[in-house]
Amino acid sequence: MSTSSKAGKQPAPPAKTETPDIALLEHFYREMLRIRVFERFSEQAYRAGLAGGYLHVYTGMEATAIGWLSCIEKHDPVITAYRDHGHALYLGCDATACMAEIMGRSGGMSGGKGGSMHLYSAEHNFYGGWGIVGGHIALGVGLAFGTKYQGSDAVTHCFFGDGAANAGVLFEVMNMASLWDLPVIFIIENNEFAMGTRLEYHAADTELHKRAEGFNMEHERIDGMDVLEVRRHARRIIDRARKTSRPYFLEIMNYRFAGHGAADNDQSLYRTPEELERAKKRDPIALLENYMRDNNVMTSEKMEAIQAEVEEEMEQVYTDAAASPKPEPHEVYSDVYTDMTPEKGH
Amino acid sequence: MASVTYRDALRQAMIEEIERDESVFLMGEDIGRYQGTFRVTQGLFEQFKQKRVLDTPISEPGIVGIAIGAAMVGCRPIVEMMTMSFSILAMDQIINHAAKIHYMSGGQFKVPLVIRGPGGAANQLSAQHSHSLEGWYAHVPGLKVVAPSTTEDVYGMIKTAIRDDNPVIFTENPGLYGVKGEIPTEKDFTVPFGKCAVRKEGADISLIGYSRMAHVCMEIAEELDKEGVDAEVIDVRSLLPLDTETIYDSVKKTNRALVMYEDWRSGGFGAEIVARIQEDCFDFLDAPVGRIGGLNVPMPYARNLELLCIPNKDDGLAKAREVLS
Numbered sequence: 001m002s003t004s005s006k007a008g009k010q011p012a013p014p015a016k017t018e019t020p021d022i023a024l025l026e027h028f029y030r031e032m033l034r035i036r037v038f039e040r041f042s043e044q045a046y047r048a049g050l051a052g053g054y055l056h057v058y059t060g061m062e063a064t065a066i067g068w069l070s071c072i073e074k075h076d077p078v079i080t081a082y083r084d085h086g087h088a089l090y091l092g093c094d095a096t097a098c099m100a101e102i103m104g105r106s107g108g109m110s111g112g113k114g115g116s117m118h119l120y121s122a123e124h125n126f127y128g129g130w131g132i133v134g135g136h137i138a139l140g141v142g143l144a145f146g147t148k149y150q151g152s153d154a155v156t157h158c159f160f161g162d163g164a165a166n167a168g169v170l171f172e173v174m175n176m177a178s179l180w181d182l183p184v185i186f187i188i189e190n191n192e193f194a195m196g197t198r199l200e201y202h203a204a205d206t207e208l209h210k211r212a213e214g215f216n217m218e219h220e221r222i223d224g225m226d227v228l229e230v231r232r233h234a235r236r237i238i239d240r241a242r243k244t245s246r247p248y249f250l251e252i253m254n255y256r257f258a259g260h261g262a263a264d265n266d267q268s269l270y271r272t273p274e275e276l277e278r279a280k281k282r283d284p285i286a287l288l289e290n291y292m293r294d295n296n297v298m299t300s301e302k303m304e305a306i307q308a309e310v311e312e313e314m315e316q317v318y319t320d321a322a323a324s325p326k327p328e329p330h331e332v333y334s335d336v337y338t339d340m341t342p343e344k345g346h
Numbered sequence: 347m348a349s350v351t352y353r354d355a356l357r358q359a360m361i362e363e364i365e366r367d368e369s370v371f372l373m374g375e376d377i378g379r380y381q382g383t384f385r386v387t388q389g390l391f392e393q394f395k396q397k398r399v400l401d402t403p404i405s406e407p408g409i410v411g412i413a414i415g416a417a418m419v420g421c422r423p424i425v426e427m428m429t430m431s432f433s434i435l436a437m438d439q440i441i442n443h444a445a446k447i448h449y450m451s452g453g454q455f456k457v458p459l460v461i462r463g464p465g466g467a468a469n470q471l472s473a474q475h476s477h478s479l480e481g482w483y484a485h486v487p488g489l490k491v492v493a494p495s496t497t498e499d500v501y502g503m504i505k506t507a508i509r510d511d512n513p514v515i516f517t518e519n520p521g522l523y524g525v526k527g528e529i530p531t532e533k534d535f536t537v538p539f540g541k542c543a544v545r546k547e548g549a550d551i552s553l554i555g556y557s558r559m560a561h562v563c564m565e566i567a568e569e570l571d572k573e574g575v576d577a578e579v580i581d582v583r584s585l586l587p588l589d590t591e592t593i594y595d596s597v598k599k600t601n602r603a604l605v606m607y608e609d610w611r612s613g614g615f616g617a618e619i620v621a622r623i624q625e626d627c628f629d630f631l632d633a634p635v636g637r638i639g640g641l642n643v644p645m646p647y648a649r650n651l652e653l654l655c656i657p658n659k660d661d662g663l664a665k666a667r668e669v670l671s
Binding site: 077108110111113114118120121122127128129130131132135136137138139140141142144145146147149150168169172173175176179334335336337338339340343 | 369371397402403408411412416418419420421438439442443447448449450452454455456487488490540587588
């Protein structure tokens with residue numbers, strides 16, 4: 001990662017301060033693989049013409065969502081932008097329903113009306129899934145406003161990218177979140193690219209977390225490639241936000257192994273193959289494998305067995321999703337309103 | 347029934363809704379300590395305190411976005427726009443977010459949100475503070491858009507808006523705040539959306555308008571009456587949903603129609619009404635449907651020029667006579 005030294009972030013070794021929790025490590029390993037393999041199949045769906053539009057995969061960034069979301073409470077709202085498959089899967093959304101949504105099928109989470117960028121699950125307190133860069137951050141602060149208004153101790157986890165950190169509405173809601181003591185954690189998933197524009201070309205100060213200083217808000221930058229490291233920080237920061245009902249501004253450094261979206265077919269416009277290879281040396285899945293091997297937590301055979309299970313699961317997910325019927329034509333009018341149908345016809 | 351102003355009726359209804367439902371609260375710029383720019387929220391901060399009447403920074407997109415998020419978890423926010431012209435800043439939140447959530451989530455989330463405030467020309471507020479934007483919003487599936495013209499309607503329709511589970515744009519022409527009328531004493535009185543009010547029955551021409559233009563239509567009807575013409579006046583009051591049935595019934599009876607709106611003439615909501623009448627009532631028409639809208643210019647500051655832009659009784663009367671000839 002060419003900007004990592006400039007950004008002052010050195011690759012951190014896996015956290016060794018805690019005794020390895022074998023069940024947890026296996027859980028992380030399996031869940032990261034589930035996202036990785038799911039995303040491979042979602043790209044396959046796009047190439048096969050089973051998915052259209054825009055599709056943004058989470059490949060390479062798995063440790064961020066998983067490490068973080070492993071520490072939240074069930075009643076905590078979660079909201080993110082359009083790179084949302086990983087968050088949805090880890091929150092417990094049905095993988096087949098996610099894939100069916102990506103394929104625009106009736107079995108999808110929104111019956112095929114949202115698509116890849118717009119996954120939602122009320123059951124899992126997952127509030128999407130948004131396509132206007134930066135726009136949903138205001139909603140995230142609103143979720144925190146609403147739960148606090150209702151007297152809940154919920155903390156809202158609001159994910160967005162480094163590109164969205166430049167959207168004007170962010171600064172408005174940072175101000176209000178701090179002014180009104182709202183329990184929201186702003187989580188920048190800094191994968192170093194706003195689409196195809198590198199961090200140093202889009203941000204006046206590449207340490208994005210420092211923007212919180214003007215709003216009297218605590219902030220820091222952490223490594224997002226090591227799932228254990230993310231979890232360690234998440235526990236501390238979430239606990240603090242819940243106890244103090246204060247916002248927190250966090251920048252998690254990770255890296256996007258894939259293009260911006262499925263339609264991004266020339267990555268040479270913004271990075272070299274060498275840079276990508278360097279980044280992949282810190283592949284979050286490989287880091288965890290190394291950690292587990294070094295600490296004799298899991299054998300290579302066991303890892304391969306889990307990989308095979310996940311492959312099998314996602315292959316089935318792909319097949320089942322593709323078998324889900326297309327939405328009925330009359331569905332085009334449903335759910336525009338809660339209580340009425342819009343005027344029909346062209 | 348008690349006689350009050352439009353402003354007081356609106357305030358009274360909001361007070362009753364805040365008292366009725368804990369999830370209802372108001373937020374906006376200068377609505378609390380400052381008592382509201384048009385004094386609609388006068389006294390509410392003292393009565394309900396900060397939790398229910400929240401002063402915000404001047405951050406329209408942020409305010410609306412926060413209100414949407416709060417609505418998604420079950421609150422029922424009322425956002426006051428100091429003027430609807432400022433809602434242009436929040437349009438991304440209103441159109442890309444509020445209007446889309448229910449659909450994109452396949453019905454999983456709803457947004458019981460009211461965005462209300464003065465829309466239209468006041469008195470020399472010039473080009474940036476005089477917009478009539480209801481036509482823009484009524485273009486957007488997922489929103490409901492209303493423009494009440496009387497004390498009874500503003501009282502009954504704000505209650506309907508607050509109790510609605512969908513985002514509602516509630517526009518109040520600043521020229522109406524001082525209009526007097528009656529409100530019901532029944533606290534659960536509501537006026538349904540999607541239902542025109544026939545303000546005056548008549549047989550010779552249908553005068554169709556909403557918000558302040560509904561009053562202008564009444565003035566025109568009185569003038570026409572002196573000329574022996576019996577005009578019917580339709581107050582549309584709800585743009586989305588739109589009650590075409592009442593409009594069509596009227597036109598089929600009178601065979602002539604004039605549509606009036608304060609918004610820019612070109613592409614305004616009145617054009618939609620005209621188009622529908624011609625599509626669905628063509629065989630009943632004895633003359634082309636007349637249309638009077640605001641001049642297609644930014645609102646000028648000079649009072650004489652401003653008055654040229656806003657359709658008035660004489661503009662409407664001249665056009666009505668043309669439709670009748």
